Amino acid sequence: MRLLLIEDDDRIAGPLTEGLGRYGFTVDHVRTGAAGLADRAAAPDLVLLDLGLPDMDGLDVCRSLRARSTVPIIMITARGEEADRVVGLELGADDYLAKPFGVRELIARIRAVTRRAGAPAYAPTGPVDVPQTQQQAASAQVLGRLTINRRTREVHLAGGQVALTPREFDLLAFLAKDPGTVYSRQQIMDAVWDPHFFGPTKTLDAHVAALRRKLGDPCWITTARGVGFRLTVPGDHTAAEASG
Numbered sequence: 001m002r003l004l005l006i007e008d009d010d011r012i013a014g015p016l017t018e019g020l021g022r023y024g025f026t027v028d029h030v031r032t033g034a035a036g037l038a039d040r041a042a043a044p045d046l047v048l049l050d051l052g053l054p055d056m057d058g059l060d061v062c063r064s065l066r067a068r069s070t071v072p073i074i075m076i077t078a079r080g081e082e083a084d085r086v087v088g089l090e091l092g093a094d095d096y097l098a099k100p101f102g103v104r105e106l107i108a109r110i111r112a113v114t115r116r117a118g119a120p121a122y123a124p125t126g127p128v129d130v131p132q133t134q135q136q137a138a139s140a141q142v143l144g145r146l147t148i149n150r151r152t153r154e155v156h157l158a159g160g161q162v163a164l165t166p167r168e169f170d171l172l173a174f175l176a177k178d179p180g181t182v183y184s185r186q187q188i189m190d191a192v193w194d195p196h197f198f199g200p201t202k203t204l205d206a207h208v209a210a211l212r213r214k215l216g217d218p219c220w221i222t223t224a225r226g227v228g229f230r231l232t233v234p235g236d237h238t239a240a241e242a243s244g
């Protein structure tokens with residue numbers, strides 16, 4: 001597994017690179033945001049992103065990375081960057097670790113994030129027309145014009161592939177388990193983020209907004225005010241009536 005480590009502090013990057021190497025990870029280490037965003041021969045399977053970089057705001061690096069790929073991103077944050085963590089999660093980062101942390105803790109997070117991500121990490125974003133194979137179709141859930149394939153973690157809308165981040169996919173797949181059912185914010189945070197997630201859940205709203213945008217119709221995910229969210233198939237009057 002190839003990691004891209006974007007961290008300007010060699011006192012952190014040195015031991016991390018060495019420690020991760022002992023666990024079999026290949027680490028590409030760069031010290032600036034610009035170097036992190038530069039094209040590289042081998043695409044990383046995961047990005048470790050320090051938010052305090054010398055040349056640019058780590059959040060801008062996060063936004064740029066997310067704009068062009070679904071690669072899992074773990075932010076490395078310093079004390080006092082709590083607000084940045086929330087913004088980073090809203091921008092599409094998958095998790096964060098606060099300094100100081102140990103290599104074992106980092107590896108646990110890497111495993112959790114990549115387990116959730118599942119699919120090839122560096123898939124191009126943007127709609128791509130991919131014909132569905134029969135095997136894909138067999139394990140897919142069809143909801144109106146939407147097809148969700150949990151095995152390949154692909155989503156198609158009217159035949160065109162929708163590029164979702166790992167977290168967006170998990171959120172959609174969770175809500176789609178039982179269309180029409182309202183899930184509370186805490187249920188969603190527990191299932192899609194971390195069990196017993198504690199803290200601001202603004203990141204959930206950001207992900208719902210992103211999903212609505214990517215699915216091209218806000219009606220796919222309806223807000224149950226004061227409770228949570230449910231998946232509704234646009235034009236499916238049965239579900240709409242049942243929900244009142």
Ligand code: CA
Nearest residue numbers: 008050052053
């Ligand atoms: Ca730094």
